[in-house]
Structure formats: structure tokens, C-alpha cells
Amino acid sequence: MGIKRKLIGTKDFYKKVFAIVLPMIIQNTITNVVNLLDNVMVGRIGTLQMSGLAIVNQLIFVFNLCIFGGLAGAGIFSTQYAGAGDHKGIRYCFRVKLFIGALMLFIALFVFLKFPSPLIKMYLAKDTPKSAVTATLGYSLSYLKIMLIGLLPFTVTQIYSSSLREIGETKLPMVSSVIAITVNFTFNYLLIFGKLGFPKLGVDGAAIATVLSRFVEVIIIVTAATKRINEFKFLKGAFRSLYVPLDLCRNILQKGFPLLINEFLWSSGMAVLLQCYSVRGLNIVAALNISNTVNNLFNVVFLTMGNAVAIIIGQHLGANQIKQAKTSVWHLLTLSVSCCIVIGGIMALLAPFIPRLYNTETEVRILATKFLYIVAIFMPVYAFAHNCYFTLRSGGRTLITFLFDSAFTWGVSVPCAFILARFTGLPILTLYIIVQTLEFVKCIVGFIMLKKGIWIRNIIDRNNA
Helix, strand or coil, X not given: CHHHHHHCCCHHHHHHHHHHHHHHHHHHHHHHHHHHHHHHHHHHHCHHHHHHHHHHHHHXXXXXXXXXXXXHHHHHHHHHHHHHCCHHHHHHHHHHHHHHHHHHHHHHHHHHHHCHHHHHHCCCCCCCCHHHHHHHHHHHHHHHHHHHHHHHHHHHHHHHHHHHHHCCCCHHHHHHHHHHHHHHHHHHHHHHHCCCCCCCCCHHHHHHHHHHHXXXXXXXXXXXXXXXXXXXXXXXCCCCCCCCCHHHHHHHHHHHHHHHHHHXXXXXXXXXXXXXXXXXXXXXXXXXXXXXXXXXXXXXXXXXXXXXXXXXXXXXXXXXXXHHHHHHHHHHHHHHHHHHHHHHXXXXXXXXXXXXXXXXXXXXXXXXXXXXXXHHHHHHHHHHHHHHXXXXXXXXXXXXXXXXXXXXXXXXXXXXXXXXXXHCCCCHHHHHHHHHHCHHHHHHHHHHHHHHCCCCCCCCCCCCC
16 A cells, blocks of 8 residues: 555646646647658658758757756756745746857857758768768758758747746647647648649758748747736746846856756767767668657657656745655656556557658668667656656756766767677667667666655755755
């Protein structure tokens, strides 16, 4: 009975969880369904176009996670301020996010405009035919130039969306995202294939549709949030000045910098892992692109549960509800892992069919199916590790999360993949399984840290910070 109470929550608890996560699950599911359909559309043009798009999206993925990481430091404080009902504190955190977002945007534009070709060429295997290299590089560069226009609206959207979620408002970000996704999907179809009188632009059409949807999303969320300013009190006077107390700014930077570095290193680690696999050929890049796109759709639940951990546990800690925080952690962890056992099973059942939607070589489809089987098996493991990460982060243990996440990626996963890919003759699937198996180490370490309770900390209370 004691174990049951520890792992399973009450009806009221699950009502609260689902009120938070369902809008995010709906938003992220629709996003990833459309991403899958977009990917299929580009995939129907050809393998080289799909590979070019996959390479650029992997690079932009690094920027996206740097934005998430950069805002997360302020988000930890903002969530705890929300638990304490301190609107002024949330407003200060919002202003810090504006500074961080602007800095990240400047750095990203500089890097992508200064070094586009060298970054893309890292993913093109040496034994790839010259004609394929030239074509893939051309598609990638063209796609990247257009996608850069969308980085500004994406940044502003994330600043607003994250702040709203931290106070428990998840419906507005969902609505704005769903509308933007609809725009993206519609114009993808029109511009990639040249339907209803629109020009047939292929990969460029996919980029234009994405950028257009980014602007639609930012306009909706900023306008709607401003109209509801009496409800979202932290926005009142948010732009009247850019003042932030020096102590808070210092604390946010102290907690946030490890998160920013963590997200940069983790996302760049994922990019390097793909590059390690890519030395085995462009077919591997194409197959992993299919697998990762499908995987992102099925990962929605445990990724969203991570956000729920950050919000619920962060608010408990901010309100000094330590007992509730301890109980909620294990309930959320059990819920996430249980859901992912079911979802992993569904993903395995669908794995043979989804790659058939792509107009690509049979070898690519077979490889993608096998990658999907592997990911489906490991999904509960990913869920456990992910929830451990967000639990540690909710209490401001950002240095530990850095070691737990990106340090592990660069110190263990990347070297393992690099050595196996370049200095052994192991089949790509065996190599991939070995790298994924390393996640068990993170789960063991995460479990130990959760049991010890080192994450339990109210960081907005000066006596406990």
C-alpha cells in the first residue's frame, strides 16, 4: 500500500496535471504531425532534398535549444515566483528573458551567416559522389538563408510562451501554435508542389512556409497576451523600463548560465552524434531524419511531462510546499514512464508503415524502420531520465543538471559514437543500440539523486537560496 501511495496520485492530482499538460500535448502533437507531413512532402521530392533539409534543421535545432536553455534560468525563478504569487518577480524574469533572447539571436545570425558551408559539409561523408555533395549543399544553403528570417519571431514567441506556461497558462500558447501550424502545413503543400497557382519551390517553399508561420504565431500570442494584460499581471509595465534588481539578475545568470551551456552542448552533442553516424553515408542521414521526425511525434508525452515537472514542482517549492513536491515527483515519474511503455508499443506497431510514405530508396526505408524499433524500446528509459533532469532543474540545481545532461553526452555518448563509427566495422544499427544503451547510466544516477532529495530547494527565499 505504501508503494502504491508513493507512485500513484489522487484524482485531484491528475486533474491538475492534465489541465497543464493536455494543452501542451495537443500543441506539440499537432506540431510534430505537421512536421512529419512536411518531412514526407519534401521526402517525396527526393532523398538529397530531404537530407539537405535534415542537416539544416539539425543546425537550427542547436539554436532552438540554446533559446530554451537561455530562458530556462529565468524560468526557474519565474515559476517559483508564480507559486508565491509575486507578479513583480515574474516581470523581472520576463525582462531578463528579453536580454537573453536578443543576445542568442545575434550570436546565431553571426554564426549561420559567417560559416554556413563549413557547418553543412560536416555532414557530407567523404565517399559521397561529388554530384550528390554539390546538390545537397545547394539545397541546404538555400533552405538555411530563408529559415534565418524566422529566428526573430521564434525567439519572441518563446519568451512569451515560456512566461505564460510558468504561471500555468498553457492554452494561449497552444492556440497560437495550432493556428501557425495550420498556416505552415497549408503553405508547405502550396509552395513545395506548386498547387493552386503558387510557384513550385520545393525545399525553398518549405522554408518560406515555416517562416510565414513563425510570424503568424508571434503576432497572435503577443496581441492576445496584451489584450489579457489584466489577467497576466506581469506584463503590466513590462516595457516601461528594463530595470531588473542586480541581485536577481546575478542569481538568474548564476543559475541560468549552466542551463544555457547545457542546452548548447547537449544540442550540439546531438548534432555531432548525427555527424558521427553520417560518416556511414547519406542514406544513414536520410533514415535517421525519418526516424527522428517520427520519434519526435511519439516523444511528445514524456517531453511534455518534463515541462509539467518544472511547473508543478517549481510552484510547490516556491510556496514552500516541500511535502507536496516530494510526493508529486514520484507520481509524475510513474505517470510518464507508464504512458511511454504504451506509446512505445504503438510506435513499434506503426514503425514498418510510416517510412513507406517517403519517396526514397528501399534501403533508407528499412533502416528507418529499424531505427524506430530501437527508439520505441528505449522510450520508457528516455522518459525516466528526462523527468529526473527536470526535477533537478526545478530546484535550481543547474550545475548538477549540466553534469547529468550535456557533460554525459560529450563525455560518454559522443566519444563512444565517434570511436565506433570511425574505428570499427560495426553495423550502424549495432552502433546505434550501444549509444542508446548508455541512457541506463543516466537513469541510475538520476534515481539516486532523486532519492537523496538534493533537488529540494526554494531559490526565491533568501534564507534557502
